[in-house]
Amino acid sequence: MSKIIASAAIRGSHKIVDEAWAKYEEAVKKFGKDQEVAFPNTAYYLPIIYSILGLPVKKLGDCQEALEEARKLLPPVPDEHHWLPYLGPALDAGMATFFAEEVVEAIRYLEDPDFYTKTEDPVGDRIWLGAADDVIFRKRGVEFVDGTAPGFAAILGAPPSEETAVKIARELQEKNLYVFMHSDTDGRRMAEQLLHQDVQIGWSTRLVPFGPTTSSAIFAIGFACRVALAFGGIKPGDYLGNLLYNKDRTFAFVIAFGPVSDEWYANAAGAINWGFPTISDWDIPQILPTGICTYEHVVSNVPHEEIVQKAIEVRGLKVTVTKIDIPVSYGPAFEGERVRKDDLYLECGGGKTMAVELLLSREMHEVQDGKVEVVGPEMDEVSEGSRLPLAILVEVAGRSMQEDFEPIIERQFHHLINYAQGIMHVGQRNIMWLRVSKQAREKGFKFEHIGRILHAKLHQDFGSIIDKVQVTIYTEEDKVKEIMELAKQVYARRDARIEGMTDETEEIFYSCTLCQSFAPNHVCIITPERVGMCGAYNWLDGKASYEINPTGPNQPVPKGECIDPVLGQFKGINEYVYKNSRNKVERVSLYSLMVDPMTACGCFECIATMLPACNGIMIVNRDYLGMTPTGMKFTTMAGMVGGGQVTPGFLGVSKHYITSRKFLKAEGGLKRVVWMPKMLKEELKDKLLKRCEEEGMPDLLDKIADESVGTTEEEVLEFLKKVGHPALEMPPLV
Known part of the structure; x- marks a missing residue:
């Protein structure tokens, strides 16, 4: 391991542990050792300490044992004139860093309970979310289970410009990754850069502003530890099991922007324990041989336009992204976006107009694959603030297609349409609601592109049963009424079929x-x-x-x-x-x-x-x-x-x-x-x-x-x- 990196990481760790001790002693004088401490509404105490040491930190006094363990792990700073094996001591220093920073953040919750919002998304001017509570964690954990979220990027600092920050965030989102943001670079913070560019941040868009300081990085590592504890059956104190689980299953990496401080080196060394490499845009020493991480440990001097792809390559993450020919970004990260009144260009349904969506199976000769038709006014033919009736009719055909599959596939419309940036889809059947943002419209988004999305994604996701997909979108009221009546008949038939099923009637x-x-x-x-x-x-x-x-x-x-x-x-x-x-x-x-x-x-x-x-x-x-x-x-x-x-x-x-x-x-x-x-x-x-x-x-x-x-x-x-x-x-x- 590079002597420069190891020395810097160990120096940074000494500084962080000393600061944590000082904060702890000050907190004890103020609150007493019996004061309860916790990350609000989380089941795993301070999760890094709990998962690695098996130590449940319940009271402030319990932090002392964690800090003592951190001090035991601290190696001496390498002598300038002697070359030693650096990997083990640097990793120990990194682990000590995380123990100390977790104590620092727990004390922050005591001293300033309102510093973090403790919510899923920012609240007004308060943008730092802090530790994910268990409602958020369980909800988002499903996405790591089913593959819609293959990993996360832990960001330290910020790119040199807001435009670059937006570009990198969008690229990470399009690859379905979560983005956890921490610390600053010369006073610049990536979360604030995104907000200045009117980018929605929070858990709902996978752009998560954990905290403004370097110590908030423990919320990202703690999230990974909780995945192993909650879903992997790893027991508290089984540090090797936790580290290996995350190396093999939680595909995460660190992206560091700008000059790398000793404290950042210490956090990077800590992340390597979990198999999470660091990729930097700055000219720092590299650690290219494999070892703890799957491939390289530290890769530097990477251009901004290549940094996301390089991070994915170094982590060994397999991401499949299907390009759809639409003028806005597309991916699960945009599913949680909300199009609010001030940003509204067009809306359909939601009690304002008639709206319905329906999928029907047809005979092969009745469907022309790839045909997308808009009957009625297109988005570029109406003025800002318009409301239109809407009917989305998708007709599919396939040798293995069955009528029973119709409602299952139809229910996919909700998230498939929501994956388009700037498009909000709520509800289903004849209570659906569609909103299109001004930004999406400015980029050229139209009703036609909803059809393109459904054609491409239904082929991709249901290719084994669907051979042809054709989409017709109606925005004329008379036509929408016709589809609405047809849909009500179909819905009634489906409901009767499902409600009539019992465990006794099926073998x-x-x-x-x-x-x-x-x-x-x-x-x-x-x-x-x-x-x-x-x-x-x-x-x-x-x-x-x-x-x-x-x-x-x-x-x-x-x-x-x-x-x-x-x-x-x-x-x-x-x-x-x-x-x-x-x-x-x-x-x-x-x-x-x-x-x-x-x-x-x-x-x-x-x-x-x-x-x-x-x-x-x-x-x-x-x-x-x-x-x-x-x-x-x-x-x-x-x-x-x-x-x-x-x-x-x-x-x-x-x-x-x-x-x-x-x-x-x-x-x-x-x-x-x-x-x-x-x-x-x-x-x-x-x-x-x-x-x-x-x-x-x-x-x-x-x-x-x-x-x-x-x-x-x-x-x-x-x-x-x-x-x-x-x-x-x-x-x-x-």
């Missing part, structure tokens, strides 16, 4: 092992009446996915002999799960919380668990941040459920499954539910009321407690007795 269920890269023992079983716990895959989706990719994560599973109809245990399911969980899970009950419950990865929408004193079951959704009657928040319970564990009494579930007739049938179903957050009750209200009617208890929903009643088991029990909840008269849960 084939579907597996989902999409998350096994993070939870190797987890196998999800999807049935007509049990949607995947992430809420993203139903039985028809599993069937369509298998047709598209017969060797993919969704496989048909013959359910076989019914062992227990109440528990929902089937011989074929058990055999499949045992084999595909690597012989770790012998049995699974599809309808039970208490007996052989299904494993979970970490992407579940809700958690169901028992309240013993209430003889009932509570459900909490991921978005609810408060305390629950179990005495635990969602984030704490998530650690007991995820990672492919079998935990009787705890179960990851989707929102849709809560309204299923098979929901926890073995424990009594909906009648057993005694508490859920008010927001969840409101979201599912119509479906829950229907189920209550079916159960012969139309007032059951009013008897289910929420946080307005209480957040302790004693408060809930008192309420249940008052309203006469049926769970109190049911057989004991345990």
